[in-house]
Amino acid sequence: DVYLVGLEELSQHEEIDAQLLESIINEIESSRILERAIVADKNTNIIVDGEHRYAALKRLGCRIIPVIYVDYNSPGILVQSWHEGKKLTKKDIIEAGLSGKKLPPKSSKHMIRSGDGLLHISAIEKKVDVPLSMLKRGLTFVEMKDVKTAMQVELEDALPQYSKFLSTELVDVPLLLDEKTNVLLSGYEAFQALDLLSVETAPALKVDIEELKIRPAKTCSKPIAKEVILNAGIKGPKLPPKSFEVEVKQYKINVPLKNLRTNHEPGAPRQLKVYNNTLALLHEGWPTPLVRLNSLSTEKRSVWAKLEGYNPFSNSVKDRIGWAMIKEAKEKGELKEVIYEATSTNTGIALTSIANMLGIKTKLFIPKHVQKLSDIYLKVLGAEVIRLPVGLTVEAVSQVDAEAKTHGGIHLNQFGNDANFKIHLKTTAREIDEQLKSVGLEPTCIIGGLGTSGHMSAISYYFKTKYGNDVKVIGVQPAPNEVIPGIRRIETGMKWFHQVRFDEIVDVKQEEAIKGSISIARKEGILIGLSAGAVVHAFHKIAEEEGVYVLVFPDTGYKYAEQFEKYFENYPDQQLGFEATP
Incomplete structure (x- = not known):
């Protein structure tokens, strides 16, 4: 692999021949490219071969240089002298490199060593042909919100990169952006x-799109003009996944993931929450609280509840x-005047x-079978509500899909829309970890x-990727x-459940x-919904005496008055304050 490394990170072990240096500088200035990477020791960052190329780039005002790393301690690498005797x-x-x-x-x-013989180490120096302009700009860190994407990305294509970044806590792929527009040209899976x-920020290389060759991806036969890509990034709608590829060398970097996030120190003063609009109540209000449940905790066991009922609109995890x-449909240019959904x-x-x-x-x-209160809440908000003779919400999906197509609406389909899984991977799972x-x-x-299996599948994917089997994930x-x-x-069909690992399912x-x-x-003292109550019961069934448990409470209990009322009719003693044992 060829890594792009800051010049200040490397050390020289030899002085420079002035005449040779001038010759190399002239060569690079004339061609406007650096043809070959240098070689450095991965343990000390001391340059092993390419001292004059390094010095030339330094003189030319460059910030980065392509490097091939080797393990200098390897017996396969030998050092000799150019001078006889x-x-x-x-x-x-x-010592020369470290001492100066x-x-x-x-x-x-x-x-x-190569077979039975020896080769000069320059034999491993790959031809890279890096533009001098890129080496001068160096690696920049751009705000994620400023990156303009011209192409959609399939979730399954981004997840391997996500897993690698999360498990290693290193980002090793830079984004490639057009220098004038910040339109993303390469690195779509990494961006996703x-x-x-x-x-908050992403490592990027900026280039002039006019200097690059664009070709259609293997799945797309039609050539795509550079203007089309720029327009898709600036104005939208986005092009389909894998519409184009950029002919460019693939470089590696090593940027700690933590460096790309704003540092929120634990115990820092809390901000007063003032919002400019009601939508901001949602995404600017995250994370939702994580609270210790002292009634379930002991000296050796701490139990925490993730309170998704603090989301502002539905008072549930479904706000996410x-x-x-809606956001993804809008970005794709697919949002219509009417949204159809089974719920x-x-x-x-x-x-x-x-x-x-x-x-x-x-x-x-x-x-x-859904409680009658739901119709009232939804009608207050202005929704058109249709009751269907089905037992499960998911059983209505095909009919809703047909209705949307017939009437020119959009069916977002929470049961199959990857935006469901992605938002929980991006927010809910990470919130729990960081909290x-x-x-x-x-x-x-x-x-x-x-x-839908969206939030628990995403939570499973996140924690199994980062912690492996050290974290058990239980579905209810x-x-x-x-x-x-x-x-x-689960036998009713769940898109994401079968793509991840659960340790146990509790009935x-x-x-x-x-x-x-x-x-x-x-x-x-908190009123939680019935699915949250099911989680509490599952906890009592599987809990051990020690450990750190997180119970995800999807919503509050205010919508389930009819179920509570019926329960109290059957068990009148419970409404008098006697203990309700799960």
Whole structure:
């Protein structure tokens, strides 16, 4: 691999021959490119071969240089002297590089073993042909919000890069941007990965698009003009995935992931929250709280609840996906005047609330068994509500899809829209990790309900990627023939569930879920929804005496008055304040 390295990071071990230096400077200035990378030791950053090219770039005002790293301690690398009778050791080279007491010009000659013979180490110096202008600009750090993307990216193409960045905590791929417009030319998978990691800045190389060759990707036969790419980035809509490729060398970098994020010190003064518009209540209000549940915690076990009911519109986790699906559809130029969606309540409220701000209408299809309060909430917001004779929300998807196509609307489809998974990977999962870190903890177990499977699948992907099997992820579903609003059984079909790893799936009855909600209300003072109550019951079934547990509470309990009322009719003693044991 060829790495782009800041000149200030490297050390020389030899003095420079002035005449040779001038010759190389003239050659580079004439061609406007650096043809070959230099070689350096990966452990010390001491230049092994290419001292004069390094010095030439320094004189020319360059900031970076292409480097091939080697392990100088390897027995496959030998050091000799250009001068007869003079002996050099690797120790001499290292001492000269670290001390600044350089050897005379052209002292060392480095060789590598090749079969039964030896080759000069320059044999591994790849031809790179890096434009001098790029070396002078160097690696820049641009605000993610300032990068203009001209092309869509499939989630499955970005996830490998995301996993690599997250697990190594290093970003090794720079973005390639047009210098005048900040339109992204290459590095789309890396950009999507960085976006999912919620970084504020990205490492980038800036070039003049006119100096590059653009070709259609293998999946696209039509050539794409540079003007089309720039217009797609500046004005939109975005081009389909893999529409074009840039003919450019692939360079590596080494930038710590933490350097791309704003440093929020634990214990820093909290900002007073003032918002310029109601939509900002959502994404500027994140993270939602993570609170310790003292009633479930012990000296050796801490239990934390992620309170998604603090989202402002539906008071649920669904605000995240409502915003993400609408935002992505808008960016793709696919948003229509009417949004069609199958919902059991929360997604419908979230979509309608956000759509209202954009002047868009919603037409919502909800199953027959959903509580009547849902119709009232949705109609207050202005949604058109249609009840369907289906048992599960997901069973209405094909009908909703057909309705949207017939009437020229857009069906966002929370059950199959990757914006669902991505927003939880980008926000919910990372929030939990960083919130626990702020109090010096790492999770040992995370428990959450399975509905679309979006939030728990993303949480599983994040934590399994970063911590491996050190973190257990438990999914919660209704027991057979049971109905718990917001969650369903995995055999009903879940897009993301089968793409990630869950350690266990726990079955819960509706009555057990209600008891879980009541127990938290009476011990912790917060009213949580029934799917959250199911998570509480699952915790009691699998909890061990030690560990750090996170329970994801998707919403509040205010929408489920009918279920609570029916429960109290069946168990009148419970409404008098007696203990509700999950």
